[in-house]
Amino acid sequence: MWFRTRTVPPGPVAAGDVLAEAEALRVRLGGREVLAGVDVAARAGEVLALVGPNGAGKSTLLGALAADLPAAAGVVRVHGRPVSGWSAHELALRRAVLPQSASLSFPFPVEEVVRMGRAPWAGRPEEAEDDAAVASAMAATEVTAFADRPFSALSGGERARVALARVLAQRARLLLLDEPTAALDLRHQELVLRVCRDRARAGDAVVVVLHDLGLAAAYAHRVVILRAGRAVADGAPAEVFTDRLLSDVYQQPVEVFPHPRTGGVVVAPVRGS
Template sequence: MRNVQLRLVPARLAASLVPARPAPPPPASPGEVLAEAEALRVFLGGRPVLDGVDVRVRAGEVLALVGPNGAGKSTLLGALAADVPAAEGVVRVHGRPVSAWSAPELALRRAVLPQSASLSFPFPVEEVVRMGRAPWAGGDEAAEDDAVVADAMSRTEVTGFAGRPFSALSGGERARVALARVLAQRAPLLLLDEPTAALDLRHQELVLRLCRERARAGDAVVVVLHDLALAAAYADRVAVLRAGRVAADGPPAEVFAEELLSEVYDQPVEVLPHPRTGALLVLPRREP
């Protein structure tokens, strides 16, 4: 049997061998590009899902990704989150290719809300929200965990069932808890995939108001939406996707044109001013 020699490492040297906790990003300037895709192509199952997509996400704005089913909205969001690999082109977060960031570094820079949230264990709601604070563990910011978690739960109106198991919640309640986790992460780039899909009217409005609040506070928010009226009301900019390409990109007042939307959705659409406020209304054209 070979002799094995154990060497004791001095505590100071041992501490130096522990990977340093990554530093959070500095505050972004208004209009700064926090994420971008250039000439992005993505294949899933051997099929092109995104084909030559260019998009930029800026601090201080809500960018809505809209388009019919299968247009590539969720895939584009996943690529911006570094969860979906690019076959061609490049995706950057905070000015660097996503491949250049480690997972802990990315977790301090972007927070992701998937379409559905599920957990294998019956964690209490408060613990699920607290998972959003994991990127800050070990730093001075961890002292703020309790306050940040409480604030995120209050804003998403889930404080009332903080102690209930996540698995016992309705679909809409789970969606709001998942959003609270994302808010608790306090990343400057929020990537939200259909956050209003399971919500009632009141909470759809709540979620989009929160998106706008985060953007006004200096964050960049990308949100996948099917409701064009919500996109028109809350987004600063809209990217309309069709068959894996960007058909239009700009402010809702410029992008939401009847001819374009009717063609993209293969459904007659009318765009009207609200009779009281003048705000943009986007409706399917229905025969009397």
């Protein structure tokens, strides 16, 4: 099996290390150029949010960083090496990916679904951490209470949290999350972004696709704004979230102002006359 092959184990990671990067990245899908020369870097110890309107290329960029989508031009590196230089197993030890939707053909119990995240460590000394990793991931995402329920019997929001728990149980240092809050209620949206912050605080690099600019402003250390396959801004939310830029990118009047109590960035659409 693929996880039994000889692999290079992950090395140590220090704060600020670039764990994923794209340089002059171009990606074509269905004959259309979806990404047109994008540069981006994800560093250990930070949450990087990818934001932008529908069709901007956010999920495509995440897929390219995960080595799930091929580059038509440019280069993608994971842990400093071009993705073509890693085997599938070596990538699985270094990056964990949460797709937009999670589905299973068989009614696996929730705990078994989360335990699937431990597959890359099978046959390695880290396999001894399986039980602790699964329990910790389930607690962090608040799914322990329905550990024995079939995944197929869960609500959309519950499935989303179980899928995130599987990613966390993998204990890769690079987390690539595609719209992890899309199916969640307000409380669990906040929970998921707090988990992202916690993982960054522990030294991981977290890349998350978000549509909610308020969540990005509150939890991301850095944001990349995409429009029509290009990165039009890259920096701290307080620096790049401006009325003019967001209104232009989203083709919707937007105002950005400091929260009256915390001073944090608030983003709101302009409504009414």
